[in-house]
Amino acid sequence: MEPENLTAPSKFILLGLSKENDIQPLIFGLFLFIYLVCIVGNLLIILAIGSDSHLWTPMYFFLCNLSFTDICFISTIVPKMLVNIQAQNKSITYEGCLTQMYFFMFFSGLDSLLLTVMAYDRFAAICHPLRYVTIMNPCLCGLLLLLSWLICVTYSLLQTLMFLRVSFCKKIEIPHYFCELALILKLACSDTHANDVLLYCVTGLLGIIPLSGILFSYSKIINSIVGISSERGKYKAFSTCGSHLSVVSLFYGTGLGVYLTSQTSYTSREGSVASVMYTVIAPMLNPFIYSLRNRDLKQALQRLFPSMGDRSQCNNRRIDA
Template identity: 60%
Template sequence: MYMEPQNLTGVPEVLLLGLSEDPELQLFLFGLFLSMYLITVAGNLLIILVITSDPHLHSPMYFFLSNLSMADIGFISTTVPKVLVNIQTQSKSITYVGCLTQVSFLYLFGCLDSLLLTVMAYDRFVAICHPLHYTVIMNPRLCGLLVLVSFFISLLDSQLNLSMVSQLTFCTDVEIPHFFCDSPQFLNFACSDTSTNTILLYCIGVIFAGVPVSGILFSYTKIASSVLRVSSSGGKYKVFSTCGSHLSVICLFYGTGLGVYLSSAVPSSARKGAVASVMYTTVTPMLNPFIYSLRNRDIKRALQRILNRTT
């Protein structure tokens, strides 16, 4: 029987099927997500506290790192609390407004993460390739402007995805095989023709993900060419230790994120994609503080100074 298309606003709820429907795994998943969330928030707040309280870390690189930590807290807070509530209440539902809110904040903080990583790559490029002009180029005004521009570009990306999803119409209830709402998932349930939306989605992805990746590749290509011209092994090690933490975070974030979105085109891998999404939505924000604190001597020294003052 033919059903008239109805806007999603007429549907009382959307169902998030989550990572597994096995009741025996629910307690394990609850503990896993709760521990990852608490570690992420505590670790990133500690990074922010250390950077703001230690004058030795009041430099462009650590200014961008503190903003990255705030973006990571927002990124993981967009998805994990709802997962915990659904597991605790044994419910899979999320309201229409809640779903749109998730889409909006997911792309806001995800894009902000991406752009801040790009800005940090540019900062390392200037520091290594133009060390004599570093303090002049990376002045406080430019640093603040770069963060502000990154935020507004992320806001634009967020609103474009939100607008695209909110205009879709659906004939049936929406059951998303994921633990959070995402734009590509909605296209599979739309009644109307989604070819234009699909093209728009890929265009947005190419612009808002491709441009930052290109910027990072350009910066590190220039850095690599500068490193190859360094004759001493000690100088090369210093450059590697400076960029090692940032490169680790970039590989983890983009490697898992691109893998998930490339595999989303294959319907049979929807649940596998949901599992892989855990990597860039929760694991990467959780590991960032550990990567930067364990591989960064300045952060470790600042932590030691704070501990010495408190004891």
């Protein structure tokens, strides 16, 4: 390979989820609907928590930040995808791809760390209820959030700077709907060994280690719940953790599934569909999971929108009748 052919391209080509032009309007409408639902749903969570002083607790503080992160996470990917479909132009500039990669890595990592911190919060609340207020004090909550941001800023910046040294041969066609670092590195013409090592180290740091922490926390939580004599107490403890476990399963199940099978599925349609689950579907479903399984949050939403509460009470009266 001649040195002059190894350059930073002016643009990449995002092939998207399908090459069929007939289904592009369907994909556009579906993703626009999902995006709007995600934005509205997560904004409602933030507004409900911010407007109700009863929810100014560590659990809802981190949930509010998770909703903000999900809004930013999906906004990193979907708007560009919708613009490309509408304009019938699959290109993205080198700078735009670099920016998308940076924020994708940042917000996906922040999602992972916030879910881990929320698992620790539930562990403290259920396993050490008498010391919960002391353990999860405002200073510690702020420190955990700040540390999560610093870790994600550092590793995303490091990954982006390392990517600048990678060279490509010609016009690069990416068989995906966004600029995913692991996939693009496979299309490079220069040596990417250092980038690959860093990528797998970061995947372990922000994927495997947080997931291990979550599983350890919930193993302790389950042991504590089993020891509760009251059936009502057990139900309340399980319902408190159920929504968080659902979100963890959805995010890590699909996310790690994509990364661990990247050698075989990243260039196939199955890999793109799996990526849709944790990049688009998970941020959209999170508000529904938390609001449907959380009585305090449902009450806060009803106070935020009194008409919702009136309809709910009316429905309850009909059922009672």
